[in-house]
Amino acid sequence: MTTATxxxxxxASMAPERSLNQRMDALARANxxxxxxxxxxxxxxxxRLSIHSLLLDPPEYVETAKVFDMLLAVPKYGxxxxxxxxxxxxxxxxxxxxxxxxxxxxxxxxxxxR
Numbered sequence: 001m002t003t004a005t006x007x008x009x010x011x012a013s014m015a016p017e018r019s020l021n022q023r024m025d026a027l028a029r030a031n032x033x034x035x036x037x038x039x040x041x042x043x044x045x046x047x048r049l050s051i052h053s054l055l056l057d058p059p060e061y062v063e064t065a066k067v068f069d070m071l072l073a074v075p076k077y078g079x080x081x082x083x084x085x086x087x088x089x090x091x092x093x094x095x096x097x098x099x100x101x102x103x104x105x106x107x108x109x110x111x112x113x114r
Contacts, residue, residue, distance in 0.1 A: 033061045041073035052109050055097065063098030067091060067108070085111055 018026070040062060043049040051074050054062065062070070071082040086093055089107045091100070100108070 036061045037065055041070070044070070044073040045075060047075065051112055055100075055105055055109050055112075058097045064096050066093070067095050067097055067100065068093045070097060 036059075040049065040054070040059075044051060044054070051071065054070065055067075068082055068086065071077050071085065072079070077085075083093065085108070086095075089104055089111060091104050091108065095104075
């Protein structure tokens, strides 16, 4: 394989270049999602929002959030308790809310209702 061939094959796997406007739009969207998630966590911590309603009908901006992080925002739920709950429901700590199966979602909400 020649160096010219290697250079073209490595470029083929890279993402396309983004324009400055595209990058700025993506950054603005990401920042809006971060702001909404931070407010959501504050609402969970203050008791203005239920984790059950969040898990059963998650807003779009929460679909890519980690279940672990959302549970940590709930009062009286620390790292140890959250890890035990996730292990009991057979959910990986890296699982996103949007990536939960129906079984995992229902098992988690049932366990949290106790």
